[in-house]
Amino acid sequence: MTLAVFIVEDEPLIQDSLKVVLEGYLQAEVVGTALSEAEAVAWLQANEEAWQLLVVDLLLKQGTGLGVLAALSALGRKKGIVVALTNAASPDNRAECIRLGADAVFDKAAEVNEFLAYCAAGH
Incomplete structure (x- = not known):
């Protein structure tokens, strides 16, 4: 079964x-993307059953990934893997992501291999 992925990332080159x-390494299918917190929250509310892996950056041009995680928590997420992939993976941000329901947090610059291994393991 193909892993359905939703990406929240405001840099188009990184998103691409x-x-x-994800599609090459994990044979995943990216079912949607968002550039901002509001766009991500709207998509997640309308498509609760459409994704299995959510990859969210914390620093967005409009809103934050923490806001996306908080909204997802308020929706009462029932399934799916939520991963924060960010350049802002400080200990405080990592703790806040986990508190808001993220399953894991990875540094975009230093932990990409760990991120891919985590996703491939099907956490």
């Missing part, structure tokens, strides 16, 4: 790179 890597 993630799509290529």
